[in-house]
Amino acid sequence: MTYTFDEWFVVTLARTISDREVVFHGFGSPCAQVAMHVAKRTHAPDMLLIEGAMYAVNPNPPFIPPTGNDSSLKQGAAYSMKFEEFFDAAIRGDVDRMFLSGGQIDAYGNTNVTAVGPLEKPKVKLGGGGGGCNISATIGQLTLWTTRHRSGRTLVDKCDFITDIGHVTPAGNRAELGYTGGGPQWMVTELGVFDYDSEGRARLIEVFSDVDVDTVREATGFEFTTAADVKTVASPTCAELAIVRGIDPLGVRKSEFDPAELTRTYDHVHDPGCNC
Amino acid sequence: MTYTFDEWFVVTLARTISDREVVFHGFGSPCAQVAMHVAKRTHAPDMLLIEGAMYAVNPNPPFIPPTGNDSSLKQGAAYSMKFEEFFDAAIRGDVDRMFLSGGQIDAYGNTNVTAVGPLEKPKVKLGGGGGGCNISATIGQLTLWTTRHRSGRTLVDKCDFITDIGHVTPAGNRAELGYTGGGPQWMVTELGVFDYDSEGRARLIEVFSDVDVDTVREATGFEFTTAADVKTVASPTCAELAIVRGIDPLGVRKSEFDPAELTRTYDHVHDPGCNC
Amino acid sequence: MIFLDPDKRVDLATAASHIGDGALLALGGGLSSRLPMALVRELVRQGRTGLHVVGSAHSMDVDLLVAAGALSICEESYVGFEQDLGLAPAYRRAAESGTITLRESCCVTILTQLRAAEMGLPFLPVRGIKGTDMRRLHPEYAETTCPFTGEVLVAVPPLIPDAALIHAPLGDLHGNLYLDKPYVLDERFAGASRAVIATVDRIVSTDELVEYGITIPAHYVQAVAEVPFGAHPASSYPNYAYDRDHMGVYVKAASKPESAAQYIEEWVMLPDGEDGYRAKLGEESLQRLTTWSESTETWKGLFA
């Protein structure tokens, strides 16, 4: 059996979720969206899955649609929150994890989804932050991700605009700002996985099997340290792969990637611990 | 045909409502409650009737129950507000009229429903203000009423505690307090009807047919002026009386009166303008 | 707080055991509707003391806690039995003799304080209060100046109940609750409190509950106990109307300390708890309260 990179990526995101966490993804985030359903159906059955723009609680969608607020995404949910109900919960600290991406991400995990270039005359007007700005301050942990690391323009030394809060901003760190959320815990890119050191800076801990540390360094606009032993990202199990394919038959997750990344293909090595 | 004082009183309250007003009564206020339904079914068909503790919009209850939040009170209402929906509307100024009573009422229409006597050791601990305190500041007009004027203890020179706001308080008048509501417009008692002068003080304008001005003065703990020509309160029409009896077959309105007041009986004089 | 256990069902004694002496409790429902009476009775049976209650307009739930000596601080907006049955006897007695602390509040103020808790904010401004004597009861209130208009408003702190006691006509094993309107403050209590402790007349399947509609979702609920007629003598529509006669029995008994104590002995301190309570009321008298929907005459007859 072979699998493709988008599948491995989604499974890697899923594994940043712990069981019994309350987890949320924003709209326009199919990789995070698929990842949450993979986690719920594998190692995190008792997580509270809050479905992006639907605010549906623990839905069982028949498929992931290409838009974040199609009604299919609340199928099987006994309850859908109201907009304010979700955001209040996030602000008061009842949400444990959020997935967050950005057109620019700096070493501290600050993200820019507002505009590249000067604000008065942007080079690229990005879509905007949705709800991330306020709730990035208060949600328990953040899993950052990007599928555009290789472009060299995403992981930057300095965001042109800070939309969502990382560990340290020019105005101070989280403690100084009075924020209760823990900030970025992981950052998953199409090259590898970072955690954050005691100073709140990204640290490379894993790379995908077809990536080396130098490739990561070349693509990254900020200095980063690495773990003493940079490992290869753990491969997906066949159970996880089956779930990715089952929940996302339209392949909506693929829309996040440059076409070249989708050609990355891997042989699945049978894991004796896996009951495929 | 004869009618009793409780019926006349309720009709008099009803007539303080104009058509196309948004009107609310609190709980424990059967006279105001019945009055609103009388107005809605006679001269104010397009009023928005918000049913006390149910927050039901334009209900058509089969009868008035002896409690303010029985489900009978939302029958026929397509919609019932949420608690916060009503109170937000009242605070932002979308409610035109509220009925308000009090264990003590002063000349400016400040009311006390908290405690008679010193707060630390009250002589009588009254039930409490419910929601009246805040919204008395912002609702368009207030119709005050009491059925205990004759006791001599209700209309007082000074409230022992101000629960709800009249025209002028020791802390200032409405303009000084920054309040947008117009304050008390009418006060209906079992003796007569008051309006408020330009200084915000109650002024007697009408008495019931079996009451004279001296009786009112003896029962009142504050000085008041009178209209140049104190009239008799207009009699109820037979249509109004029929509606009072139809909507309140259990006679819940009577629970507000001293038993002696309920013995006041009147002959209905046929009004040529009335199509009874 | 968020509760993720898939099965929250417990018996009433266990549900009540989550409440400690001195707890700050939000009381669900209001006046004669959906009062958490079974939980109140169970707290009395378990001998809880020093309770601090908050909420809007309430009646027998508060008065019974006072009569039983379980309550220290009352922060409701009203306690009484409306015009029909009058002032709350035990509450009034305790307030007049100073054996409970009065922190009477106002609906919008309580709502605003719950919203501050729900919104994770350290304060909120509230319109009103100025000009009244309410701050004599609430020295904790402060003031705040609007940075845009210069208006001075009263500022209130968040109100975070240790638990919200909520009775619902229907619930499921996960703790999802269906309420009939008026919801009063119950949704806000759920968002603002550390936990919801619920009783329901009947536990049904989640599918059946979804047909009715979920008002309070399971993740707010720490424990749910099935207690038929758990709001009695308050109503729990669509299941049953309030028992005006029994409310009258209580109010009469509560008018004197001795007869209040006797009511508690006779109606609350039963060795078999709520089973005993319902048995003492009798099947016929309880079933009568469920007949409200048969006709207007029947409904009206319940209150005549």
Added chain:
Amino acid sequence: MIFLDPDKRVDLATAASHIGDGALLALGGGLSSRLPMALVRELVRQGRTGLHVVGSAHSMDVDLLVAAGALSICEESYVGFEQDLGLAPAYRRAAESGTITLRESCCVTILTQLRAAEMGLPFLPVRGIKGTDMRRLHPEYAETTCPFTGEVLVAVPPLIPDAALIHAPLGDLHGNLYLDKPYVLDERFAGASRAVIATVDRIVSTDELVEYGITIPAHYVQAVAEVPFGAHPASSYPNYAYDRDHMGVYVKAASKPESAAQYIEEWVMLPDGEDGYRAKLGEESLQRLTTWSESTETWKGLFA
């Protein structure tokens, strides 16, 4: 404001005529769901200019207003077509060339400003914003210090839209509206705005509407116009799914000023308005969007 007329039914042109040039508009729905597209198209037909829009995450409604030159200020939290169709072409072009004023905001901030309006308060504190660059877009924000904790929070003023444009699947003649979740900000818009201007796919009897449930009550609604497929190409569940293909047609056209103008000429400026729009789309293509509930395969097939 409160609207008491018993019959609020009007045609679409009359509904849109309540909106003046330069109006501050709240846009109902979000992303691909319940966008007030018929009202947006009608405003373009009527040549409205200088509009200021507020809301959460939106897509074609905002982009089309920009493409038509009707919009001056954008205060949404996001404008785009998600990962599927990408950035919003006309919006992006206008933002990059400075022909519209950017006041991008954040969901909680907008929610808090609407709540201030709804609660009748001159300001509210909001958590967050500090540490981000959002205040560069919002010099009107101020600061407030919590009188209890000393914490400095950002203070925001009330946001009072002149009108909320809301599309609902069902409504009645009084203006009561049923919405399918997600409601997004629509309930808050109704409470905060001076008026709700509504379109509905279908007007039904009040009794039928009550069976579904009333989400937004009539007293907030100034005018309601029956416009079948009035959200198209957005969805209006339970009636129809979104038209991904048509969204794609639009996004492609909007990528250049000339083809954007051609789209507007061809799909919006039709002499017979929405009737012409539906006729041009064709019965078959519209009916297809209503087949989502037939089977998972059918539903999925709409988006393949």
